[in-house]
Every structure is written in C-alpha cells, then in structure tokens.
Amino acid sequence: VLFHLGEMVTATQSVSEDVLELLGTEMNYKVQVVSPEEEDRELLESFDITYGESTGGEEALEARPPVVTVMGHVDHGKTRLLDTIRKANVAEGEAGGITQHIGAYQVKTELEGNERLITFIDTPGHEAFTAMRARGAQATDIAVIVVAADDGVMPQTVEAINHAQAANVPIVVAVNKIDKEGANPAKIRQQLTEYGLVAEEYGGDTMFVDISAKQNINIDGLLEAILLTADAALDLRANPKMEAQGVAIEAHLDRGRGPVATVLVQRGSLRVGDSIVAGDAYGRVRRMVDEYNDDVTVALPSRPVQVIGFTSVPGAGDTFLVVDEDRVARQIAERRQARTRNAQNAAKFKRYSLEDLDSALKETGELTLIIKGDNSGTVEALEDALLKIVVGDEVQLRVIDRGVGGITKANVDLAIASSAIILGFNVRAEAKVAEQANREGIDIRYYSVIYQAIDEIEQALKGMLKPEY
Numbered sequence: 261v262l263f264h265l266g267e268m269v270t271a272t273q274s275v276s277e278d279v280l281e282l283l284g285t286e287m288n289y290k291v292q293v294v295s296p297e298e299e300d301r302e303l304l305e306s307f308d309i310t311y312g313e314s315t316g317g318e319e320a321l322e323a324r325p326p327v328v329t330v331m332g333h334v335d336h337g338k339t340r341l342l343d344t345i346r347k348a349n350v351a352e353g354e355a356g357g358i359t360q361h362i363g364a365y366q367v368k369t370e371l372e373g374n375e376r377l378i379t380f381i382d383t384p385g386h387e388a389f390t391a392m393r394a395r396g397a398q399a400t401d402i403a404v405i406v407v408a409a410d411d412g413v414m415p416q417t418v419e420a421i422n423h424a425q426a427a428n429v430p431i432v433v434a435v436n437k438i439d440k441e442g443a444n445p446a447k448i449r450q451q452l453t454e455y456g457l458v459a460e461e462y463g464g465d466t467m468f469v470d471i472s473a474k475q476n477i478n479i480d481g482l483l484e485a486i487l488l489t490a491d492a493a494l495d496l497r498a499n500p501k502m503e504a505q506g507v508a509i510e511a512h513l514d515r516g517r518g519p520v521a522t523v524l525v526q527r528g529s530l531r532v533g534d535s536i537v538a539g540d541a542y543g544r545v546r547r548m549v550d551e552y553n554d555d556v557t558v559a560l561p562s563r564p565v566q567v568i569g570f571t572s573v574p575g576a577g578d579t580f581l582v583v584d585e586d587r588v589a590r591q592i593a594e595r596r597q598a599r600t601r602n603a604q605n606a607a608k609f610k611r612y613s614l615e616d617l618d619s620a621l622k623e624t625g626e627l628t629l630i631i632k633g634d635n636s637g638t639v640e641a642l643e644d645a646l647l648k649i650v651v652g653d654e655v656q657l658r659v660i661d662r663g664v665g666g667i668t669k670a671n672v673d674l675a676i677a678s679s680a681i682i683l684g685f686n687v688r689a690e691a692k693v694a695e696q697a698n699r700e701g702i703d704i705r706y707y708s709v710i711y712q713a714i715d716e717i718e719q720a721l722k723g724m725l726k727p728e729y
C-alpha cells in the first residue's frame with residue numbers, strides 16, 4: 261500500500277504522520293498519532309497515577325524554596341560563584357564542613373529575620389538547563405545570569421538570557437568581578453537593557469547585584485535578591501504530603517554503591533523505602549544522602565538528595581515519581597524501556613529517504629558516534645549540542661549509543677559493527693580495550709571540554725579532521 265501511495269520505504273524506515281494517516285485510511289484503520297508525552301500520561305493513568313501537579317488543592321500547598329541555575333559566558337565566574345556560595349554556607353557550622361558534588365545543594369540564608377532556603381543546581385551553564393527542558397522537566401525557578409564586569413555581555417550571556425526567557429524563568433543578574441580593575445558595572449546594566457533586562461534602579465524590574473565571587477563580596481546581597489525575586493514573581497508552593505515527584509538531575513554508576521542518582525524533589529516527600537521510577541529506571545530508595553554525605557530520611561519539596569537503590573542509571577532530566585508498590589515501578593519502567601527501544605530503532609533510520617540511503621550504504625556523508633562520559637548530565641548535554649551541528653545536507657551525524665562510565669569492549673564492538681567514532685568525555689578506555697580499538701582501526705577521542713568536542717566534530721563533519729595518533 262505504501263508503494264502505491266508513492267512511499268518507497270522498507271520495513272525499517274519511518275514515515276511521516278500524514279503518510280501514517282493516509283495508510284490507515286487506505287487500509288480501513290483509524291490511526292491516532294500520539295505524542296510521547298501523551299503516551300506516557302496514558303501509561304501512568306493506567307496505574308491511576310497523575311504526574312506533574314500537587315494534589316489536594318489549595319489547602320495542601322506549602323511554601324517551598326526556589327531552585328536556581330547559574331548561567332552566563334565562559335570564565336565569567338559561574339563555577340567560582342557556586343563554590344563561594346556553598347563555602348559561605350558551610351562556614352555557618354555545618355558538621356564536617358566537607359561537601360561533595362551531587363549536582364545540587366541547598367543553602368540557608370536570612371531574609372527579613374526569617375530563615376530561608378535556596379537550592380542551587382550545581383552544574384553551571386545552559387546546556388544542562390536545556391537538556392532538562394528538552395525532556396519536559398522544568399527544574400529551575402530562577403536563573404542567575406553571571407556577567408563579568410570587566411568583560412561585558414558576551415555571546416553566551418545572550419544565549420543564557422534567551423534560554424531563561426524561553427523557559428519563562430525570571431532572571432537575577434550577578435555583575436561579577438567588581439574587584440577587578442576596569443570593572444564597569446554600570447556598563448553591564450546599560451548593555452543588558454538591549455535584551456529586555458532593565459535594572460530596578462533604572463525603573464525596570466530586574467535585580468542587578470554587584471558581587472565578587474572571588475573576594476566573597478556581596479554574596480548575601482545576591483541571595484537576598486534571589487529570594488525577593490522569587491517572592492515578587494513566583495508562587496512557589498507544593499504539597500509536601502503526597503508521594504514524591506520531581507526530576508533526576510544527575511546520575512552515574514558508582515563502583516561500590518551501584519547506580520546513584522541525584523533527584524530534586526518538586527512535590528511530595530521522598531522517603532527511604534519508597535518505590536521509585538525515574539525515566540526507564542526503577543528501584544527502591546535504600547538510602548538517601550545530602551551534599552554533606554549525611555543520611556536523609558525524608559526529603560521535602562526543592563530538596564536535592566542522592567538516591568541509592570536504582571537497578572539501573574536514570575538519565576539526567578528524567579522525571580521521577582514514587583509509586584505504591586515495587587511491581588508498579590518495575591512495570592512502568594519496563595513499558596518505557598520498550599518505548600525507548602522502539603524510538604531508538606526508528607530514529608536510526610529516520611534520516612534517510614530513498615535517495616540518500618544509497619549514499620549512506622556507501623558509508624559516505626555520515627558520521628556515526630558513540631558517546632561515553634562521567635555523568636549523564638554531560639553526556640546528554642554533549643549529545644544535544646552535537647546533534648545541533650548543521651553543516652549542510654550531505655553530511656549527517658548519528659549518535660548510536662551513549663552512556664555513563666569508561667569505554668568498554670562492548671562500545672568498541674559496536675563501533676566496529678557500525679563504523680562509529682567513540683567520544684570519551686572525562687572517561688577513558690582500559691588498556692586492553694584501547695588496544696582492541698587500535699587494532700581494529702576504531703578512533704577513540706578524549707575530551708574534557710564540551711566546546712572542544714563540539715569544535716572537533718564540526719571540523720570532522722566538514723571533512724577537515726585529520727586522524728591523530
């Protein structure tokens with residue numbers, strides 16, 4: 261029937277929604293095209309679960325802390341700022357005082373005599389922010405845009421603003437490095453008016469705070485501005501009494517502890533012993549720890565905790581929810597796994613029409629990649645960024661596998677089978693695996709900077725990359 265409709269496709273190819281509907285009509289079937297989101301909603305409904313909103317109506321809602329992402333141009337001080345905020349809080353007498361990176365942390369601060377909490381996502385930059393949004397998880401309430409006062413508004417500053425505005429997330433501007441010679445905070449305010457960010461002192465409604473992340477100047481002022489912006493622009497409330505729901509912000513495979521995922525509770529309370537599903541991973545919460553590696557028994561809304569007890573590693577940006585029984589968690593995860601497999605199979609072939617199938621078979625015009633990294637956030641971010649590279653119609657980029665952890669024999673085998681290049685982001689191949697790759701002529705490339713990886717792949721796509729040994 262498809263051939264008669266003028267679609268020269270084989271069984272492994274995808275067709276458009278229009279063609280599917282036409283095919284249905286031809287064959288007397290009613291075809292309904294369902295988005296992945298709808299499909300997932302239906303899956304959850306079949307277990308009597310609704311995801312995404314607090315239950316219990318107005319009375320059940322209680323205030324929750326704002327969740328903040330720090331974005332801005334490279335070298336403007338995002339990482340330093342996150343470190344300074346974290347350390348400033350530790351000084352206030354937290355036991356042990358040593359924090360571990362779990363992907364997010366909470367700080368206590370004071371506003372008008374009240375003790376308040378703020379949650380910071382500990383991965384600076386808009387890649388993670390965007391990767392999460394792409395999966396339908398809005399984890400951030402407020403964006404802090406860092407601009408170095410001695411440098412000014414730069415391309416990634418603008419990008420970060422665009423991302424925040426596209427997500428409808430209010431912005432606080434941190435004018436950083438005011439300790440430096442040549443710092444010109446007024447100029448930053450001037451420049452940003454062009455992007456719709458008008459400082460309060462100029463009659464606008466965006467808070468600008470002059471700080472030095474390095475010299476620890478006015479960090480309190482920034483925290484206060486975050487709370488004031490949250491109070492003025494947002495209604496941050498959630499029901500703490502329901503079964504927990506939220507988003508996984510980081511996950512990796514730990515040698516001793518197995519799959520470890522940092523989740524941000526968005527509503528409800530997460531407890532040790534809960535049956536949990538995150539994306540297509542599931543498990544039972546065996547243990548929860550915070551950024552001080554202290555045990556947590558109950559995590560309330562906006563609290564990030566590291567969860568131990570998943571049977572596999574969830575993806576960064578996957579939503580999570582707690583269900584009544586282990587059995588339900590497993591069934592939801594398995595149904596999602598099946599769906600992911602189908603989608604991946606479809607995606608594998610999606611890019612080809614009959615004309616370019618020919619060239620693909622000749623192994624020209626396509627770069628096939630396998631991505632491995634040290635945590636799922638970076639892997640997602642890298643894949644996202646790579647898939648955005650466009651260098652013309654003749655060349656295509658395909659990611660056939662991605663994952664967290666070192667480069668394994670299985671990765672190299674797959675690379676051999678599909679003529680793929682392997683990218684290792686902050687991970688390496690064992691000597692034996694590297695040897696095998698070498699023997700088989702498989703190219704493994706190591707990176708620790710996302711932009712460098714993107715740059716090189718872009719070059720490769722342009723056909724200019726020379727092999728390196």
Ligand code: GDP
Nearest residue numbers: 334335336337338339340436437440472473474
């Ligand atoms: P990121 O790329 O935005 O994460 O930037 P980093 O946090 O890595 O900072 C880039 C450089 O600027 C580092 O050498 C920091 O020590 C430095 N830096 C960050 N904040 C300040 C500041 O307030 N004053 C000065 N003088 N240097 C800073």
